Amino acid sequence: MTARVLFDKLWDDHVISTREDGAALLWVDRHYVHEGSHHGFARLAQRGQALTQPGLTYGVADHYVPTRGRDLPIPDADVARMVRTLDDNAQRHGFRLFGLHDPGQGIVHVLGPEQGLTLPGMLVVCGDSHTSTHGALGAYGFGIGATEVAHVLATQTVWQKKPRRMRMVFSGQAGPGVGAKDMALNWIAALGADGARCHAVEYTGSAVRALSVEGRLTLCNLSIEGGARCGMVAPDSVTLDWLKGRPFAPTDWNRAVDIWSQLVSDPGAEFDHEVTFDMATIAPIVTWGISPEDAAPITATIPDPDRLSDPSRAAQVRAALDYMGLTAGRPLDSVTVDQVFIGSCTNARIEDLRAAAAVLAGRRAQVPGMVSPGSSLVKAQAEAEGLDRIFIDAGLDWVASGCSMCVGMNGDLVAPGKRCASTTNRNFRGRQGPGARTHLMSPAMVAAAAVTGRLTDVRPLLQGRMV
Amino acid sequence: MRGWSVEDGLAVGLPLENVDTDQLIPARFMSAPRSAGYGGFLLHDLRQTAGPDFPLNQPQAAGASILIARRNFGGGSSREAAVYALVDAGFRVVIAPSFGDIFASNSVNNGLLPARVTEAATERLLSATPCALRVNLDTLTITGAGDPVAFELDPVWRTKLMNGWDDIDLTASYADRIADFAARRRETAPWVWPDSAGGKAADL
Ligand code: SF4
Numbered sequence: 220m221t222a223r224v225l226f227d228k229l230w231d232d233h234v235i236s237t238r239e240d241g242a243a244l245l246w247v248d249r250h251y252v253h254e255g256s257h258h259g260f261a262r263l264a265q266r267g268q269a270l271t272q273p274g275l276t277y278g279v280a281d282h283y284v285p286t287r288g289r290d291l292p293i294p295d296a297d298v299a300r301m302v303r304t305l306d307d308n309a310q311r312h313g314f315r316l317f318g319l320h321d322p323g324q325g326i327v328h329v330l331g332p333e334q335g336l337t338l339p340g341m342l343v344v345c346g347d348s349h350t351s352t353h354g355a356l357g358a359y360g361f362g363i364g365a366t367e368v369a370h371v372l373a374t375q376t377v378w379q380k381k382p383r384r385m386r387m388v389f390s391g392q393a394g395p396g397v398g399a400k401d402m403a404l405n406w407i408a409a410l411g412a413d414g415a416r417c418h419a420v421e422y423t424g425s426a427v428r429a430l431s432v433e434g435r436l437t438l439c440n441l442s443i444e445g446g447a448r449c450g451m452v453a454p455d456s457v458t459l460d461w462l463k464g465r466p467f468a469p470t471d472w473n474r475a476v477d478i479w480s481q482l483v484s485d486p487g488a489e490f491d492h493e494v495t496f497d498m499a500t501i502a503p504i505v506t507w508g509i510s511p512e513d514a515a516p517i518t519a520t521i522p523d524p525d526r527l528s529d530p531s532r533a534a535q536v537r538a539a540l541d542y543m544g545l546t547a548g549r550p551l552d553s554v555t556v557d558q559v560f561i562g563s564c565t566n567a568r569i570e571d572l573r574a575a576a577a578v579l580a581g582r583r584a585q586v587p588g589m590v591s592p593g594s595s596l597v598k599a600q601a602e603a604e605g606l607d608r609i610f611i612d613a614g615l616d617w618v619a620s621g622c623s624m625c626v627g628m629n630g631d632l633v634a635p636g637k638r639c640a641s642t643t644n645r646n647f648r649g650r651q652g653p654g655a656r657t658h659l660m661s662p663a664m665v666a667a668a669a670v671t672g673r674l675t676d677v678r679p680l681l682q683g684r685m686v
Numbered sequence: 687m688r689g690w691s692v693e694d695g696l697a698v699g700l701p702l703e704n705v706d707t708d709q710l711i712p713a714r715f716m717s718a719p720r721s722a723g724y725g726g727f728l729l730h731d732l733r734q735t736a737g738p739d740f741p742l743n744q745p746q747a748a749g750a751s752i753l754i755a756r757r758n759f760g761g762g763s764s765r766e767a768a769v770y771a772l773v774d775a776g777f778r779v780v781i782a783p784s785f786g787d788i789f790a791s792n793s794v795n796n797g798l799l800p801a802r803v804t805e806a807a808t809e810r811l812l813s814a815t816p817c818a819l820r821v822n823l824d825t826l827t828i829t830g831a832g833d834p835v836a837f838e839l840d841p842v843w844r845t846k847l848m849n850g851w852d853d854i855d856l857t858a859s860y861a862d863r864i865a866d867f868a869a870r871r872r873e874t875a876p877w878v879w880p881d882s883a884g885g886k887a888a889d890l
Contacts, residue, residue, distance in 0.1 A: 235860065235863050235864055235867045236860055236863050238842075240841050240842045240845065241841070241842060242842040244857065244860055244863075244864075246864075246867050246868070246871060248871075248875070248878045249878075255716065255765075257717075257719075258720060258766060258767070261719065261720065266854065268854075272868075274879050274880070275878065275879065283717070297717050298717075300717070301717055336880075338877060338878075340875065341875075341878065346764055346766075347763075347764055348762065348763050348764040348788055361788075362764035362788050363764060363788065363791075364764050364765075364766035364769070364788060364791065364792035364795065365766035365767075365792075366766060366792065366795035366796070366853070367791070367792075367795070367853075369854065370853050370854050370857065373854050373857075374854065374857045374858075374864065375864070375868070376857060376860075376864055378853055378857070380840060380842060411758075412704055412758050412761055413757060413758040413761060413784045413786075416758075416784055416786075416787060417787060443762075446758065446761060446784075446786065446787065448787055467877075467880045468877075469876075469877035470877075471876070471877070475875075475877055478874070478875070509704070510703075510704045510706070510758075510761075512704075531701075531703060531756055531757075531805075531809075532703075534701070535702070535703045535704070535756075538702070626713050627713060627714070628713050628714065628716075628717075645706075645708065645762060645763075647706045647708040647709065647762060648708070648709055648731070648732070649708060649709070649712055649731045650708050650713075653712070653731050654735075
């Protein structure tokens with residue numbers, strides 16, 4: 220048997236048939252749907268077809284849900300309709316829905332792993348690009364469009380061409396205040412927002428092994444921001460300890476673990492591409508522009524388009540600085556912010572909240588801000604640990620779980636021209652609201668920005684604190 | 687969906703990198719049903735803030751069916767609505783040096799061609815716009831602006847665009863193989879079906 224990388228094994232385990240032209244029909248183990256999946260359901264209805272595997276389909280109300288006044292009727296008619304449509308579809312097709320009032324409700328990419336619905340070796344899809352997140356557990360997770368959502372609903376399969384394989388090695392050890400978000404933004408800045416296009420990325424190396432599952436979920440989550448088709452980490456004892464006892468974890472645990480132990484890249488197996496990053500060179504990082512590739516260490520200055528040799532890149536930087544209201548050459552840590560946001564499927568798990576709270580404890584935020592936990596279970600856990608008090612005492616709003624200000628579809632928006640330090644994943648123009656200016660960074664760095672009112676190196680603020 | 691092999695149309699340039707799907711259609715428009723028509727949402731906020739100079743706002747751009755942009759067009763979210771906006775606005779072809787993966791596959795599912803060309807060819811085509819171009823799926827070439835430009839397209843996608851295939855119909859012919867696979871999967875990974883594996887789904 221030829222040596223295979225982890226991705227080859229996941230691929231082979233799901234191929235039903237491969238056409239002569241290379242397109243493969245793949246089996247889908249988990250299909251997550253949300254309010255935004257309404258186009259897919261509409262297509263299914265148009266064709267008069269039924270959902271083929273309700274037991275493998277799980278619904279989540281996250282993209283449009285309000286984060287305040289959850290016990291009241293939803294005031295926005297559009298949002299109310301979206302949430303109702305998902306309820307109706309769950310009723311009609313008979314799949315399990317984690318609806319607005321379910322104690323397990325949360326953002327789909329937080330909820331799936333947390334419930335043990337996503338497991339090693341699975342093929343996971345969702346009409347959401349950050350489905351790459353699920354790869355953190357050794358799964359093959361990728362986002363699909365509405366036509367494909369309808370296809371999965373109708374057939375429980377998806378057509379794919381096999382991506383190329385990339386290994387991304389993070390060697391060495393993370394310094395204080397440096398985490399998964401910094402690792403991810405670092406590689407995206409180095410390779411570009413399309414740097415891993417058409418590739419399945421496996422993250423390896425001592426710094427990846429040292430990450431908790433939460434950290435791995437963050438790392439894999441951001442794979443799509445570098446254009447990767449999916450990202451993954453081979454399951455190990457960290458993964459198994461984290462998964463054991465979750466509500467949907469296998470009852471025949473030992474047999475599952477036995478099978479999952481094969482989910483590693485064989486020694487000698489070759490990747491199409493290899494990249495290595497040395498953790499010694501990775502500092503806390505922030506974005507300054509309108510693409511996740513526009514990222515630099517907090518100690519750097521804002522780039523000067525006049526010094527760039529590539530005219531197309533220079534034009535891009537100019538447009539980005541114009542939109543962001545920034546001037547070239549200015550130190551990043553002199554940029555003041557108007558507000559902060561801690562939330563999203565990238566950075567709103569319990570560890571993320573702990574990291575932010577470690578910075579905020581006993582301090583006051585200089586700017587307003589909002590903390591939206593990744594799921595209702597994360598919210599309950601944070602409250603049990605007293606983290607909510609730390610955020611509230613610092614002057615931040617502690618709200619319910621949902622996509623919230625990551626995409627603003629529920630009305631949680633950054634006002635035009637306002638600058639937000641955010642733990643989310645996209646600093647695109649208008650992502651957090653028309654005219655909004657977003658700086659992406661880790662939860663600890665957002666907390667630091669809250670404390671000083673400007674982009675700030677979190678490291679000095681961590682001195683003498685338990686992290 | 688109708689198949690096609692040649693598009694003769696007006697090409698307009700959008701000389702930007704990283705035109706992400708949030709810009710192609712801002713999130714707040716996506717709750718509308720498709721029947722509402724998505725063309726008016728295309729690049730909505732950019733068009734509003736950039737004013738009359740914006741390429742798509744110019745009178746010469748009216749009726750364009752071919753769009754040319756710089757690298758990483760359609761990166762970001764998986765929203766197929768970004769493709770609906772382009773298609774409903776009359777576009778058949780987008781030409782760029784690279785595309786977001788999910789965007790490209792969504793495009794093909796809606797009859798929109800994501801044609802990949804070199805950076806140099808992109809710049810040359812951009813400088814010729816607005817102009818009439820012919821995009822030929824048979825020969826994988828773009829003609830009408832000096833020397834013909836070759837574009838890259840996955841063979842699977844090419845067949846699909848030319849035939850206007852619908853995947854669900856196509857997959858129906860695999861029903862037996864899918865059923866066999868599902869039965870095997872139940873044996874080798876019963877936990878995929880939490881209820882039948884005795885999982886605690888019911889307790890939740
Ligand atoms: S939190 Fe943001 S990125 Fe994550 S699923 Fe929701 S909208 Fe998408």
